[in-house]
Amino acid sequence: MPKLLNEDQVTAYRERGYHFPIEALSAGEVAGFRRKLEDYEAASGGPIKAEMRHRSHVLFTWIDEMIRHPKILDAIEDLLGPDILCWNTSFFIKEAHDPGFVSWHQDATYWGLSSSDVATAWIAMSPANKVSGCMKFIAGTHRQQVKHEDTFDQNNLLTRGQEIAVEVDEAKAVYVELKPGQASLHHVLLFHGSEPNRSDDRRIGLAIRYIPTHLQQAVGARDWATLVRGKDNYGHFLPSYVPRRDLEPEALVFHKEVSEEQVRVLYRGTGKSAYRA
Template identity: 35%
Template sequence: MTTLAPDLAERFRTDGFAFPVNALTPAEAEQALAGCHTYLRTVSAAGGALARYAAFPKIHLVASWADRIVHHPAILDAVEALLGPELLVWSTNLFVRPAHSGSSLAWHQDAVYLGLDGYQQHAARVWVALTDTTVANGTMRYARGSHLGGALPHRFSGSGLEDIMRGEEIAVDIDEAATVDVILNAGQCSVHHLAMAHCSGPNHTDAGRFNFAIDYVTPRVRPTAGEDSALLVRGADPGAFLPESRPASDFDQAALREFYAAVARRQKRIDQTVLGRGGKPGGDPARDGAQDRAQDPA
């Protein structure tokens, strides 16, 4: 009773990714995209921490459209097939590549920024397409099997503004013959290992690309240092994470209190991770969204 076929589960283990996984129906994807647009307008008008953390890392704590996605049975069934029956949502991220955006992101791994122990076997990122994702609109590219080498060294490829905006790049050559473009219809998703090397390109189309990413972990994952929190979505064991609660409604007072506490806690940990790598505090946990900061081009 899972949307992830056995061959895709094997591909996740060997290749480091699996797609396409059928998740949201077309109607659900359309509804989620509309909710996303409303959410972006609301947080932009509110300003402050809501605007600063609009794209990461706890969208699901204040937005009902995001809460519905992280609890979607088809997605949870797929992740359970990979990680087992005890599942927590550690982070949610919104990646927007506006129409005719020249932004691109260098080859990198998510794992080096997250400060998590146990992610190698007990975590996965689900990348949900709220719009179609194509080469033309700058979809992700995976480097097949790159997760097998664990966390790789990263560096900036140059000192120019464009190099800095593209982000840190894996300091190892990528075999272009092993790369795969993540082509999805709205409502479908891909699942990848947190050590999967990936990049993305510019959007040459007339429409924005919207993707919602969910980091699922099991109780066997632990923060490398400091307190952290997560939302239990299947099973009963929160592991080392402080428990989070679902929002009763969009931006209700209890949800806002939980959101502010959770993002402050997470940013403190991310800063520790970034400083440990020789970076500067205030680093972006959703580094894929560095240029694609949450905005609503509609």
């Protein structure tokens, strides 16, 4: 029996490749998490940048708390089963009236994982709607991997500015409008993207990438993940650092090592050696 989603919602996810919304965080929780993010940004002199946007759960205790949130994990368990790893986290932030966008793409394209049995929980930390540049999905496009082309467009929030190299029917786009604290769930092969933020507020989203424990890194020499529920009887991933305090020295050293390895996987064949700023 499902823990959070009902059987019809699980079936719809399998057929469409997504489900939304789920009530993930309370108003107080999401406001507190946003405040912690923006306190860090104020202290560091500007918006969170480059490699700090990725695998942030090994750096900040409050993001480690988010990846373990029971409501989120209940929904993920309904889709992936009881043994769950958090493989990655990524911030997708569009400043107010910013030209940043996300082209139509499939997440799995450059990740190097051994299977497409991957689900993303995308947590809205500010209003995500058509004006602010919420995500948009194309239902049923999660059946197979398609070819992508790299653009490295400076306004594209993706690592390589990658975009799907087949025609996408925009008329079929489903806009994923979420209130702060709500989340969407999508399959790693689902066609999705988003438009620029035309609102007066930042559009802040945290994407949490969950995998079952049987997956492996098929391209990189090493990879890491955090066991967030159940048991890991496979040991395919090295255990990620779990922070006890925000930005502690040990976490920063670990994060640098992991980021360098991930960049080698994500940017393979491009000559790039660091995340874009």
